[in-house]
Amino acid sequence: MSKPNYTGTYHMVEQDNMDSFLEALDINFALRKIVCLLKPTKEITHDLATGAMKIRTLTTFKNFNMDFTIGKEFTEDLGPVDGRTCQTTVSWEGDKLVCVQKGEKEGRGWTHWLEGNKLHLEMRVQGIIAKQVFKKAE
Secondary structure, X not given: OOOOOOOEEXXXXXXXXXXXXXXXXXXXXXXXXXXXXXXXXXXXXXXXXXXXXXXXXXXOOOOEEEEEEOOOOEEEEEXXXXXXXXXXXXXXXXXXXXXXXXXOOOOEEEEEEEEOOEEEEEEEEOOEEEEXXXXXXO
C-alpha cells in the first residue's frame, strides 16, 4: 500500500481544546488567548521517494518550520512554541503520520492524517488532546 502525499497548502477551518493544550505546555494566559485566535496556514512539502518533509505553519503572529525525514530521530527546536527542545521522531502508522516528542513534557506529540481535501491534526501532551482541521487550498 502506497503512502499518501501530504504536499499542499492547507487553511485551518476548525479547532478544539487548544487553550487546555497550551496551558499543559505552560504557555501564559495572554499568549494562549492570542494563539487561540489565530487561523494558521500549513504549507507542506513531502518527497515520497526520500521521506523528507517540510511543514511550515504560518500565522500573522509567528511562523514555525519543521524539517525532517520520516523515521529518523532529530533534535527539534520548539523555541517558537514553548521555549523547549526535544528529541522527535515522525513515523508512519498506516496512512497517518505520528510524531513522538521526547523531552520535559510527558506524552507529547501529534498525529496528522488526510480525509479527502482535509488535513487533520491531533496534538497531545500530558493526556490533553487538541484538534485542528485544515482544508486544502484549491
